[in-house]
Amino acid sequence: MTSSDVPLDVRGVTTALSDAGVAGVTISWADNNGIPRARIVPVAALPRVAEVGVGVTPLFAVFDSSDAITFAHEGLSTPSGDVRLVPVLERLVRLAGQPALAWTPGRLVDADGGPWPYDQRAVLERQVEALAAAGLTALVGYEMEFGVYAEGGPDELVPAHPGPAYSPHALVAVDGFVADVLRDFAANGLEIGQLHAEYGPAQMELSLAATDPVTAADRQLLARQTLRAAARRHGLRLSFAPLPATAAAGNGWHIHSSLWRDGHNLLAGTAQGPGADGAAYVAGLLRDLPAVAAISAPSIGSLARLRPGFFAGVYAVWGVENREAPLRYVPGTSLLGNDHANIELKTSDASANPYLAVAALLAAGAAGVAEGLRLDPPVQSDPGSWSAEERAARGVAALPSTQAEQEDALRTNPRVTAVLGEELLGAFLAVRRSDAAAADGRSPDDVLAGLRWRY
Structure with a gap:
């Protein structure tokens, strides 16, 4: 990077932060396990950091979910080297719940400031550019489920609210936490659609308003930071894990998306489904769903969460408002307007890198539109309640249920692998294999306990 790339007002931003009592800036990104990583720099250093970034090891691309480093990917097989983490200052916010800190997402670039093939945010930026070249835009919003627990021993899950x-x-039991979440989200520029006690014991959910794809991924990371700070002030612990324990409710981080052309939502249609282009978008997602899910729900915990009857989306189908379908079409209504229509991906959770998950989803759906794919009729019941013969007769298969099956689905899908690129795909799969090897021979509860507080 050069000084011409530094925003003209960076020194003014630095002065304003310092005058407001901000001591440092957290620059955050997500790794290939969906785990946020960060560097904090003194606020006075921000003008220089905006120009040249801060140094980090390229091996973050091959950290696994337990922070072990795998050297199995040839492109990152030594401890040597350095890359630069550059703040995206147009997204900088002062953290309401951590007033001594500001927060911004970061880009990873090579040592000379050029593109680095393992930068996940750049993958989504390229996919948005590809949509624009086809005359398309997208809106994306997240629903985030999480468990709220009182402080206890390292292996204890003490529900912080009793239900129902x-x-x-x-939520009366966690009233102060809820109040701080609402205030801090608003102050941090995060628009909440709704917040409520969810189905599982100690579980809550909130939804983030839809926005452009890169902003949606950025805000998902900021939402995590905001939630954790609010919980800490009230002596609470949050688990964003796909499945905190085998007896716990699973936490999905569902991705709602819609595709637009010339100001028109292609997902708009009727209560029975979208119009032709929107149907092609859903058909593209359905065709590539095993590969997309390998990115949007990639962890051992993700696979444990995929249980029939738990609204997790085990079988590769789509449905209209069918919560057992991994692709749930949400139609517009006369009350909300036809442009409210969207498709929800339920096989998505906190162990997904949000930039990669959204990029894979958009690429799969856009390919369906480009090819004019036709969409089979919706499934309106739970395929898990059918016999194996009934599923086979209707061509309904389960999504991959092991790391090896997910890898095969991803490797054999040219559209989704092209989104990642060869280098990033190699690192991503090396991390998945490292996780699978670490879980081998351990009990499910032991594996899930190790992931419980990671995300």
């Missing part, structure tokens, strides 16, 4: 599911009474 979806009841206002449940």
Whole structure:
């Protein structure tokens, strides 16, 4: 990078932060396990950091979910080298819940400031550019489920609220936390659609308003930071893990998306489904769903969460408002407007890198539009309640249920692998294999306990 790339007002931003009592800036990104990583720099150093970034090891691309480094990927097989983490200052916010800090997402570039093939945010930026070249834009929004627990021993899960599911009474026990979440989200520029006690014990959910894809991924990371700071102030612990324990409710981080052309939502249609282009978008997602899910729900915990009857989306189908379908079409209504229509990907969770997950989803759907794919009729019941013969007769298969099956689905899908590129795909798969090897021979509860607080 050169000084011409530094925003003209960076010194003014630095002065304003310092005058407001901000001591440092957290520059955050997500690794190939969906785990946020960060560097904090003194606020006075921000003008220089905006120009040249800060040094980090390229091996973050091959950290696995337990922070072990795998050298199995040839492109990152030694401890040597350095890359630069550059703040995206147009996304900088002062953290309401951590007033001595500001926060910004970061880009990873090579040592000379050029593109680095393992930078996940750049993958999504390129996919957005590809949509624009085809005359398309997208809106993306997240639903985030998480468990809220009181402080306990390292292996304890002490529910912080008693339920009942979806009841206002449940959240009285964590009223101060809820109030801080609402205030801090607003102050940090995060628009909440709704917040409530979810179905599982100690579980909550909030939804983030839809926005452009890169902003949606950035805000998902900022939402995590905001939630954790609010929880800490009230002596609470949050688990974003796909499945905190085998007896716990699974946490999905569902991705809602819509595709637009010339101001028109292609997902708009009727209560039975979208119009032709929107149907092609859904058909593209359905065709590539095993490969997309290998990125959007990639961890051992993700696979453990995929249980029939738990609204997790085990079988590769789409449905209209069918919560057992991994692709749930949400139609517009006369109350909300036809342009409210979107498709929800339920096989998505916190162990996904949000930039990669959204990029894979958009690429798969856009390919369906480009090819004019036709969409089979929706499935409106739970395929898990059918016999194996009924599923076979209707051509309904389960999504991959092991790391090896996910890898095969991803490797054999040219559209999704092209989104990642050869280098990043290699690192991503090396990390998945490292996780699988670490889990081999251990009990499910032991593996899940190790992931419980990681995300």
